[in-house]
Amino acid sequence: MPTTALRFGTSSWAYEGWQGLVYHRTYPKSRFSQDTLAEYAAYPTPDKPLFSTAGIDHSFYRPASATQLAHYAAQVPHEFRFCQKVWEEITVPAYANLPRYGAKAGKPNPRFLDAGAFHDLVLQPALTGLGAKLGPFIFEFQRWGLDPPVFLQ
Numbered sequence: 001m002p003t004t005a006l007r008f009g010t011s012s013w014a015y016e017g018w019q020g021l022v023y024h025r026t027y028p029k030s031r032f033s034q035d036t037l038a039e040y041a042a043y044p045t046p047d048k049p050l051f052s053t054a055g056i057d058h059s060f061y062r063p064a065s066a067t068q069l070a071h072y073a074a075q076v077p078h079e080f081r082f083c084q085k086v087w088e089e090i091t092v093p094a095y096a097n098l099p100r101y102g103a104k105a106g107k108p109n110p111r112f113l114d115a116g117a118f119h120d121l122v123l124q125p126a127l128t129g130l131g132a133k134l135g136p137f138i139f140e141f142q143r144w145g146l147d148p149p150v151f152l153q
Contacts (some may be wrong), residue, residue: 007081007135009053013040033058038075053081053135060085060140063121069129081135084126090118092142093151 014033022043027035043050056064056072064084072082089111097106111117126134141151 005052007053009051009055009083011055011083012057013037013051013054034071037072041076041080049077052079053083055138056082056084058085059122060088060091063087064125064129066125066129069126071129073130073133076133078132080133082130082133083135083138084122084130085138085140086118086122088140090114090122091139096142 013036023036023039025039040051092109093112094108095101095104
C-alpha cells in the first residue's frame with residue numbers, strides 16, 4: 001500500500017517579515033531570497049524540521065535556470081520537495097494590457113500551453129537542477145482572453 005506524505009510549507013521562503021521568527025541569522029538584503037532557504041528548511045520542531053516543502057513562485061515571471069535551482073536544492077535536506085510555478089509565457093492565453101508586457105500587452109500569447117516550451121524552458125531545468133527534490137508544478141491560469149468553454153478545450 002502506498003504511503004501518503006503530507007508536507008508543510010509556504011509558497012515562498014523569501015519573506016523578510018520572518019526575520020526574528022523563522023530567520024535568526026542576518027542576511028544581506030541583496031542575497032536574502034538566495035540564502036535564507038537553508039534556515040527555512042532547518043526550522044526546528046521537537047521531532048524534525050517544520051517545513052518539508054516550499055514554492056518557487058518567482059518562476060511564474062521567468063523560468064528558473066538549472067543552476068539557480070541546483071543552488072536551492074543544495075540548501076535543503078534530501079526529503080525536501082519544491083513546488084514550482086510554471087512560467088506565465090506558457091499559462092496565460094493572452095497578455096494583460098499592462099506596461100510590464102510591453103509590445104505584447106493585450107495580445108494573444110502564441111506560447112499558451114506550448115508543450116515544447118514547457119519541456120525545454122521549465123521541465124528540463126527543473127529536472128537537472130532539483131532532481132529528486134522536484135515536487136509538483138503549479139499551472140496558474142488566468143481566464144483573461146478566453147471564455148470558459150474555449151479554455152477547457
